[in-house]
Amino acid sequence: MMVNDPNLFWFGCVLWLVIIWLIVSLRHSNKVDSPTESNTAGAREIEELRQECLRLREELQMQSKQLKTDFQNATFSQLQTLLNNYPSVRKMTEAKPDLPAKNLVSLFTSLDNLLASWGYEQIGSAWEQVPYNPQLHQPDTNDIAEGELVYIRFVGYREGSRILSPAKVSRTLPISSPSK
Numbered sequence: 001m002m003v004n005d006p007n008l009f010w011f012g013c014v015l016w017l018v019i020i021w022l023i024v025s026l027r028h029s030n031k032v033d034s035p036t037e038s039n040t041a042g043a044r045e046i047e048e049l050r051q052e053c054l055r056l057r058e059e060l061q062m063q064s065k066q067l068k069t070d071f072q073n074a075t076f077s078q079l080q081t082l083l084n085n086y087p088s089v090r091k092m093t094e095a096k097p098d099l100p101a102k103n104l105v106s107l108f109t110s111l112d113n114l115l116a117s118w119g120y121e122q123i124g125s126a127w128e129q130v131p132y133n134p135q136l137h138q139p140d141t142n143d144i145a146e147g148e149l150v151y152i153r154f155v156g157y158r159e160g161s162r163i164l165s166p167a168k169v170s171r172t173l174p175i176s177s178p179s180k
Contacts, residue, residue: 011060018049072118076157080165083111087155091126092174115157123156123167130169138166 026042076083086108093099115122123136132139132150136158144150153174156167 008060011056014056015053018052022046022049076118076120076164079111080157083115083157084154084165084168086111087122087126088153118159120157120159120164123158123163124152126152126155127173128152132169136163136166137169140168140170144169144171 022045025045090108124130129149129151132144132146132148134146136156137150139150150169150171151173152167153170154168157164
């Protein structure tokens, strides 16, 4: 298996340098110390190096996970406007099939797949009527009460319990609502 992670390359380089240093220091200690003392010291050094290697591997794995999370967050913030608006555009094209945007909707399937692979979930569906929840929704006016029925104008997103962007809601739908 070929791994192209530059962090693993540098980790391998450091590991080789440590091994070379260990060999040189063992040879030097064999000349200075008695064989029994050098074996004990060498075993101790080997165990310390093994522990350091394990620690560095764990640190590398944690850094890798953090880099993935940082990448996802940065990518999401760059795509947030598109992600918030395209479900509404999709719903409008279903309601008005003569809109030229209908041909573009299929292009967004890859975004759905990307979000699913990251574990991001939509908050509601475009034009869905739901009870207003201030933790999940951003109202278009300040006088909407909790539990009041509202329509989702633009979906929001969350990752588990963390809200990435709240769904934008309103008491009314756009002028041309879908026929049921």
